Amino acid sequence: MKDIFARLGSDFLSTIVFLVLYLMTGDVILATAVAIAGAVGQVIYARYKGQTLGYMTWASLGLVIVLGGATLLTHDPRFVLAKPAIGHFAIGAIMLKRGWMLRYMPSIVTETVPEYVTVAGYAWAALMFVLGAGTIAVAATGNIKLWAFYISVVLIGAKLIAFAVQYVAFRVLVTQRIRAAARA
Incomplete structure (x- = not known):
């Protein structure tokens, strides 16, 4: 059971970071940028540790970068949401x-x-x-x-x-x- 919650926490880390940072600061751009950086950092750390990353991890990273990037470019949070x-x-x-x-x-x-x-x-x-x-x-x-x-x-x-x-x-x-x- 502990593994399930750890995996869910890892899978939703960028969303959690975005939400917490936004609620603390009210700044969508900052929250989005940190969430993107966090997602990229997670993948780099996993690769450094020699972990094999599944399709869903790569797909999630791609979504964070594309939708987060659209939010950063347009200043419209609807993309990342x-x-x-x-x-x-x-x-x-x-x-x-x-x-x-x-x-x-x-x-x-x-x-x-x-x-x-x-x-x-x-x-x-x-x-x-x-x-x-x-x-x-x-x-x-x-x-x-x-x-x-x-x-x-x-x-x-x-x-x-x-x-x-x-x-x-x-x-x-x-x-x-x-x-x-x-x-x-």
Whole structure:
């Protein structure tokens, strides 16, 4: 679990740096420049340590540089604010692969209700697309405080609620199937 949070922190470091620095200073240009420098520094440090960098790391760096650069050139924060939406769209597209969730489920779930796991996988993909579209809509306003609330409360809250609903649904479905099999 600790590794997951470390990885998420690393993946979102430039966004976190941008948000904290902007909230401290109110300066979009400074926050963007430091976030770009931080993302480049992360990659240089990882390469120095001999770590192999995956496609997503390079894609994220490219997005930070391109969207951050557009923000620096135009002094318009909407470019850098749209970055999380691209990640959500990419993850949503990956989640469209049939059965992607099966490897993450306990065996009792995959053996008892595999068809529902597939449906849940598509529901997660839809959620990612909706959250990505919401991020674009919020970014288009240019209101950084609204965006900060959206990415830190709405995005995380929606995923936590979806996880809780999924957990309860699978628990009920598995229990019903096991009881029905015992009666038969």
